[in-house]
Amino acid sequence: DQQVKQNSPSLSVQEGRISILNCDYTNSMFDYFLWYKKYPAEGPTFLISISSIKDKNEDGRFTVFLNKSAKHLSLHIVPSQPGDSAVYFCAARYSSASKIIFGSGTRLSIRP
């Protein structure tokens, strides 16, 4: 029962272009969403988050969009840089007492 789904295991984007990573969820009770980035042999690091009362949150090159009716969120990275090559995890929770549930990740590769 995968409540947070990342259907693209990998994505390759040219340096300088926009990277768009997608995430779908099934639980309409989720009210907080996060994106994490993971390099090999390291733990995930927090990137950006969004509350369900918003539809967009921006932080520098990173923007997260939330479409609650479609139960879909996306992470936009622009412009993409070589250091952005990593695995990106989408995550969600539905209450302050609940665990954070992660998707299976998308491996982003930025090519020169």
Added chain:
Amino acid sequence: DTGVSQDPRHKITKRGQNVTFRCDPISEHNRLYWYRQTLGQGPEFLTYFQNEAQLEKSRLLSDRFSAERPKGSFSTLEIQRTEQGDSAMYLCASSSHRGRATNEKLFFGSGTQLSVL
């Protein structure tokens, strides 16, 4: 900022042996989480503590697994009678949780990679 520290980084053990991992969270954080990650998958929730209280356990956490957080500081995760299927990266995370706020962020350690032969 010392971050979340996990020990050991790698553990190789034989099937049937017991193993114990340690996690030291960021000092002011009151919540501590354990996750497990296998190749090609995202982190899977195992359990979490708020201070010393264990608030939730996943059904993934069989009776061979036990976690403790004495005095609400560091935590240990023990796996008894290890099986090859236990081979995974075990991740610890901590966070600062206040009231009913849902916008807490987890800070992860580098994990303990367990290999069961």
